[in-house]
Amino acid sequence: MKKVSVAILGLLFGSGLPGANLAGAADMPDVIPAYAPSWSWTGFYGGVHLGANSASSQFADPAGPSIYGGTVRGPAFLGGGQAGYNWQIPNSNFVLGVEGDISGYVPDGSATCLASSGFFISANCRVHQSISGSLTGRVGWAAGAQGRTLIYAKGGAAVLQERIDITSNPLIFPATTFDGTRWGWTVGGGVERAITPAWSFRLEYDYAKFGALTMATPQSFNQVLPPLADGYLYTAGGTTSVSQNLQTVKVGLNYKMGVDGDARFEPAVSDYRLRGTTDPGVIPGIEIEIGGRTWYSSGRFQKDLGATADQAKQNVLVSRLTYDTTAASGEVFAPVLSTLVRDKKVEVEADLVRLPGRGVRMKDEEAESKEKIETAFSSVGLKVPALTEVIAGLKIDKFRAQKIVTLLLRDKVLIKVSDELVFHRSALDALRRQVAEYKVKASKIDVAKIK
Secondary structure, three states, rough: OHHHHHHHHHHHHHHHOOOOOOOOOOOOOOOOOOOOOOOOOEEEEEEEEEEEEEEEEEEEHHOOOOOOEEEEEEEEEEEEEEEEEEEEEOOOOOOEEEEEEEEEEOOOOOEEOOOOOEEEEEEEEEEEEEEEEEEEEEEEEEEEEHHHHHEEEEEEEEEEEEEEEEOOOOOOOEEEEEEEEEEEEEEEEEEEOOOOOOEEEEEEEEEEEEOOOOOOEEOOEEOOOOOOOOOOOEEOEEEHHHHHHEEEEEEEEEEOOOOOOOOOOOOOOHOOOOOOOOOOOOOOOOOOOOEEEEEEEEEEEEEEEEOOOOOOHHEEEEEEEEEEEEEEEEEEOOOOOHHHHHHOOEEEEOOEOOOOOOOOOOOOHHHHHHHHHHHHHHHOOOOOOOOOHHHHHHHOHHHHHHHHHHHHHHHHOEEEOOOOEEEHHHHHHHHHHHHHHHHHOOOOHHHHHHH
């Protein structure tokens, strides 16, 4: 019965009953617990990230500029981890650090290359990144309240593991391939926000550049006597230079090592609130909103038709269709609900939206069950067993009983104290009157006697 008594007292005194004073420890106000505010960015950290990148690989044609541009664009999703160390200069907002990261890719990029002329049988170039990493130095500025927002720039070395295939469209010639590691440099910047003393969230942009890679080109044919079927000359393979850059956007979550993962920052002075000193929030029945938005988008659709059903020879093309598209779009919007209410097409009551003149209509057996449940709670007053026991004693379908109890709670006929403690409002109203009468006769409330 102690749990029930404590719950009822909390409901009474938490509701702001005039003159209600608790003896002893109950005289102390409830406040939000505070944690030590001593914190800086200094320390080791580790975390994970997700993002996307756009790779651009330029293939130089030894026979002259490619009529299709010779650039392979490869979008990719990525995920990985990072670790590093920050040092915030004492009594300063400057933060210095070093960081290493590694990412795995899900890429796809191919394009027509080595097409110096429409009479030259071109090649298909495919670029497939698998893993990248970097080792960078960082410099930042701790901004905002208590320096919890870090704005930083970074730069250093980058490494990339990838495979490049150049396949001549005549089936008789083998492809040339590079499968290895490339080195380059990277710069970037981002914003990191400490959401707790241990955890921080970041948004980052990086640009990486990899130097020219020399690799062999496959053999092919050049049509010298068009349109004669046999007017082709064999051309020997050569070399090409492949340069590449990566642009990456990623979000990450970091954990500062050695800090309690459940720790919280000390609240600001404005966050301390005594029970009952904050006015209840106003929830309007209807909000009217109108606005507009516009956006720009671009994309590419590419459809490749391979020469054979053999997956190993899908780099050999019969045809390729590529579409580059751009669009500028916009719209003006306004909530439909406010218009319907204005035109009296619907009615709004609290969080319930319904047609005019329509309410909750029950079947006869549901109305009978509702009366049984309400009577049961009213008759037992405050000597209430668990909610499930009350329902079980009435022998009412469980699903129907749950629906009716929900309606009674919404209409405030029943008052829910916890998942298992529900009281009839009349019983609590009677108790409030008794406590008020007791207060008139006594200088303060004896908690033990009330229990």
